[in-house]
Amino acid sequence: MSGAAALLYGNRAADDIALAATPLDTAAGDTVVIEDVEILYVLYEMSMASALERLPASLHPSVPALFGFTFMRAPGGPLGAFTIAWHGIACRTGIKPRHLVQGAFCNSTQAGDFFASRYGFACRSAEVGLRETFDRVRGHVEVDGTTLIDVAITESLPLVGAGALIKYSPPLNGTTLAGGPALVQFEAGYDFKRVLRGRPRLAAFAAAELGDAGLAPTHPIAGSHAVVDLHLMPARFQVDLVTPAEAGGARKIAR
Amino acid sequence: MKFGLFYELSTPRPFTTENQRAVIENAIEQTVLADELGFSSVWCVEHHFLEEYSHSSCPDMFLTAVARATRNIRVGFGIGTCVPAMHSPIRWAEKAAFLDLLSNGRVEFGTGRSSTWNELGGFNAVVDDTKRTWDEYCRVIPKMWTEERFSYEGTYFSMPERCVLPKPMQDPHPPLWVAVTAPGTEFDAADRGMGALILSIADVERNVPRIQEYRERIKRCEPVGAFVNDQVAIANWMYCHPDDAFAKQRGEELIATFGYMAGQTVEVSEAYPANNYSALGLLGSLRPDPNAPGEAKKPPASGLCFGDPDALVETISRWQAAGADHLIFMVQAREHLPQADVLESMRLFAREVMPHFSDSGRKVAVGA
Numbered sequence A: 001m002s003g004a005a006a007l008l009y010g011n012r013a014a015d016d017i018a019l020a021a022t023p024l025d026t027a028a029g030d031t032v033v034i035e036d037v038e039i040l041y042v043l044y045e046m047s048m049a050s051a052l053e054r055l056p057a058s059l060h061p062s063v064p065a066l067f068g069f070t071f072m073r074a075p076g077g078p079l080g081a082f083t084i085a086w087h088g089i090a091c092r093t094g095i096k097p098r099h100l101v102q103g104a105f106c107n108s109t110q111a112g113d114f115f116a117s118r119y120g121f122a123c124r125s126a127e128v129g130l131r132e133t134f135d136r137v138r139g140h141v142e143v144d145g146t147t148l149i150d151v152a153i154t155e156s157l158p159l160v161g162a163g164a165l166i167k168y169s170p171p172l173n174g175t176t177l178a179g180g181p182a183l184v185q186f187e188a189g190y191d192f193k194r195v196l197r198g199r200p201r202l203a204a205f206a207a208a209e210l211g212d213a214g215l216a217p218t219h220p221i222a223g224s225h226a227v228v229d230l231h232l233m234p235a236r237f238q239v240d241l242v243t244p245a246e247a248g249g250a251r252k253i254a255r
Numbered sequence B: 001m002k003f004g005l006f007y008e009l010s011t012p013r014p015f016t017t018e019n020q021r022a023v024i025e026n027a028i029e030q031t032v033l034a035d036e037l038g039f040s041s042v043w044c045v046e047h048h049f050l051e052e053y054s055h056s057s058c059p060d061m062f063l064t065a066v067a068r069a070t071r072n073i074r075v076g077f078g079i080g081t082c083v084p085a086m087h088s089p090i091r092w093a094e095k096a097a098f099l100d101l102l103s104n105g106r107v108e109f110g111t112g113r114s115s116t117w118n119e120l121g122g123f124n125a126v127v128d129d130t131k132r133t134w135d136e137y138c139r140v141i142p143k144m145w146t147e148e149r150f151s152y153e154g155t156y157f158s159m160p161e162r163c164v165l166p167k168p169m170q171d172p173h174p175p176l177w178v179a180v181t182a183p184g185t186e187f188d189a190a191d192r193g194m195g196a197l198i199l200s201i202a203d204v205e206r207n208v209p210r211i212q213e214y215r216e217r218i219k220r221c222e223p224v225g226a227f228v229n230d231q232v233a234i235a236n237w238m239y240c241h242p243d244d245a246f247a248k249q250r251g252e253e254l255i256a257t258f259g260y261m262a263g264q265t266v267e268v269s270e271a272y273p274a275n276n277y278s279a280l281g282l283l284g285s286l287r288p289d290p291n292a293p294g295e296a297k298k299p300p301a302s303g304l305c306f307g308d309p310d311a312l313v314e315t316i317s318r319w320q321a322a323g324a325d326h327l328i329f330m331v332q333a334r335e336h337l338p339q340a341d342v343l344e345s346m347r348l349f350a351r352e353v354m355p356h357f358s359d360s361g362r363k364v365a366v367g368a
Helices: A048-054 A109-119 B017-037 B059-069 B089-102 B117-122 B127-146 B185-191 B204-218 B244-264 B282-286 B309-322 B339-352
Strands: A032-045 A066-074 A082-093 A096-106 A123-125 A127-132 A136-143 A146-158 A171-177 A180-185 A188-205 A220-232 A237-239 A250-252 B002-007 B041-044 B074-081 B107-112 B150-153 B158-162 B176-180 B195-198 B232-240 B305-307 B326-330
Touching: A032 A127, A032 A136, A032 A146, A032 A188, A048 A082, A066 A127, A066 A220, A082 A109, A082 A127, A082 A171, A096 A109, A109 A123, A136 A188, A146 A220, B002 B017, B002 B074, B002 B232, B017 B059, B017 B339, B041 B059, B041 B107, B041 B326, B059 B074, B059 B089, B074 B089, B074 B176, B089 B107, B089 B127, B107 B127, B107 B195, B117 B127, B127 B150, B127 B176, B176 B185, B185 B195, B185 B204, B195 B204, B204 B232, B204 B309, B232 B244, B232 B309, B232 B339, B244 B305, B244 B309, B305 B309, B309 B339
Parallel strands: A096 A123, A096 A171, B002 B041, B002 B326, B041 B074, B074 B107, B107 B176, B176 B195, B195 B232, B232 B305, B232 B326
Antiparallel strands: A032 A066, A032 A220, A066 A082, A082 A096, A127 A136, A136 A146, A146 A188, A171 A180, A180 A237, A188 A220, A237 A250, B150 B158
């Protein structure tokens, strides 16, 4: 296997990483608490070559390369009722697992603006759904009548105790900070009330319509469906886009 | 207190023949020197698909090479994975017994179940069952060694009557160990009368209650083997140099190198939520601080053996007071240190540290 890189990190040009149009509000805001939020989190493997093509040099991939779907449905609360969804590629900055977001959708302008200004999510307006039925928990995204993502978990089993503390990898979004490009980390806390783990089922993943025809989840790993009290805290960490991963890492956002 | 070496066989990219061979040959050279210096044991992990972090997919083969190049040092599986998708318990019984004969009765048999998605997912293993399969393996392997003919009808493993061969040289069989990473696994070790191979490196003081609880529980154990292996071994790091600050700097470099490699792997708990993998494994526990940015790094654990001889005597004395029987050292990470420096560190350790621990001879096994 000669010829491999001396270190394993992304090779996408920094200026090729999409940056959110909405300016990031770096003011230290209050933590927003939303009760009884449903979260569907589904992981697949993906090809390493595909992951490396999409990560900047400031991020290591995970080994194996992973692809994740996240859906959050809030029944109400400070941001009103909304469902948001994003998908991303697992990565590392230094030592902490994170996901580099490749696309995001929201069915609420109010919530979409909040996630954009606080965490850099560039949400497309879409019909986003998360629904639990008798045999599955399904998340889907539709734009103009076209289904872009349709993912579910089936054959679900309850998780208890410490096993029910799902370790969500915080997403990173491309944004502009202090006049320069950066990645900003979603900052949330979770009080778990109920957790199921199930087998992933991917009914639709319209890669081309999602803007990246080469993006492809491959081997299913697992998915979870949780009901939590969600704590949306001010963003704390940013990651440089150009500093090589081995010399970079996360640092606190200057306020 | 006894001292050993612990090998992951971490390998730098690119994975050329030269790089891969250098890692293995350097490690064997270190074990030969360790044998001459009076270290008591060499342990080798079993890992699969862990790029850079560990290329040690065949510990039995590495340990065989070590055994044939040395005379006295004991050779330990650290650990053999007790997961059906990877191994049959028959194969573990055979391999360990065969190595016991080849090594003239020097085998230590460690058991475990893997903690990464890289490995369990790669073998398409049933993640939810690993604790139970490990338990079943621990109970049948000693019987395959001690019973002339063995048959078994179990939950995850069954076999008709056969004579599992060869039988080990040690009478009644090699000592049994359990890799202890998640809190509470030391109880599993104690309840089964097995040695605790503690792989969650931490401050000495944090391990005191674990060791005390292990000692209490093993008094009431129901041994799965033919004897009780009441021993605690702690995996650790070691770099010894006359300049204490220089040694500690080298140590930080080793930990950082290890963290870089470990950070890229995927822990089971990160990918596949499961009731039997609620805690981080060794890889996660060794990460400096997953929740802190660079400016708030956690200081290194107090029990790490980086320093001059005086500093190491002080640290090891605290491990001894805590109740540890063995310290098993990693001395290299991804070939970060020159081989000559690793060998000189070992020589200095043997010359100026080991004599302070008068029982640091090489007889590890209890009941062997």
